[in-house]
Amino acid sequence: MGLYSEHIFPRLMESGLKGDVHRRYRRRALARAQGDVLEVGFGTGLNLEFYPTSVRRVTGIDSAAVLERRVRARIGGAPFPVERVIQDAADRLPFPDAHFDTVTSTWTLCSIARLRDALLELRRALKPSGEFLFLEHGRNEKGWVSRLQDTLNPVQNLVACGCNINREIDAEIEGGGFRIVDLERFTMPGVPRALGSVYLGVARPYGDPRLAGPSRARS
Numbered sequence: 622m623g624l625y626s627e628h629i630f631p632r633l634m635e636s637g638l639k640g641d642v643h644r645r646y647r648r649r650a651l652a653r654a655q656g657d658v659l660e661v662g663f664g665t666g667l668n669l670e671f672y673p674t675s676v677r678r679v680t681g682i683d684s685a686a687v688l689e690r691r692v693r694a695r696i697g698g699a700p701f702p703v704e705r706v707i708q709d710a711a712d713r714l715p716f717p718d719a720h721f722d723t724v725t726s727t728w729t730l731c732s733i734a735r736l737r738d739a740l741l742e743l744r745r746a747l748k749p750s751g752e753f754l755f756l757e758h759g760r761n762e763k764g765w766v767s768r769l770q771d772t773l774n775p776v777q778n779l780v781a782c783g784c785n786i787n788r789e790i791d792a793e794i795e796g797g798g799f800r801i802v803d804l805e806r807f808t809m810p811g812v813p814r815a816l817g818s819v820y821l822g823v824a825r826p827y828g829d830p831r832l833a834g835p836s837r838a839r840s
């Protein structure tokens with residue numbers, strides 16, 4: 622990690638993701654969370670204040686540890702225990718099968734390089750009766766916007782540390798062993814469509830759980 626990715630980008634990212642509009646959507650996305658929660662792309666813990674009282678515990682996975690003082694303060698202020706695991710979500714996660722009641726992801730699926738592996742692994746760790754709550758940005762439905770997204774994506778990838786603006790998030794989630802049961806598509810107010818095309822929804826595990834997980838998916 623260099624100066625840009627460790628210090629400058631995380632601060633830019635935080636200030637871009639903690640405004641009033643983002644807060645409103647975080648609250649909506651996480652309203653159904655309950656029990657033992659696994660949050661992928663935990664970042665700086667901006668979601669912690671939006672989990673409802675039905676949440677018992679949060680485990681946050683992130684491939685990077687940045688802005689540690691802020692993260693510790695947020696974890697310390699949460700009304701439930703929070704554990705953080707620093708690792709790539711696409712690698713085997715240190716949890717048994719069917720362990721969590723809820724999996725959550727906000728503005729993260731755009732950045733995971735091996736997204737299919739990560740989704741299969743999240744699904745493995747989620748109870749069959751559990752829910753995956755997501756709030757993501759991705760590919761726009763309109764042709765001209767998606768073509769613009771394809772053009773801009775290499776630049777976004779570079780300046781935003783691996784973020785992709787052109788992923789079909791719903792297709793990715795369903796390809797990772799989930800069935801989407803609720804989906805809203807809209808553009809974030811005040812954000813250009815290329816960057817602010819949002820997928821907000823709920824998915825449930827689907828298919829044969831024995832096929833889930835990176836190690837098993839490849840065998």
Ligand SMILES: C[S@@+](CC[C@H](N)C(=O)[O-])C[C@H]1O[C@@H](n2cnc3c(N)ncnc32)[C@H](O)[C@@H]1O
Nearest residue numbers: 662664667683684685709710727728729732733
């Ligand atoms: C745009 S930030 C969003 C952070 C947080 N979810 C939020 O809503 O504020 C994306 C996060 O995903 C994390 N991330 C990227 N690739 C990852 C991976 N392969 N495994 C786990 N976390 C990853 C990044 O380190 C970063 O914290």
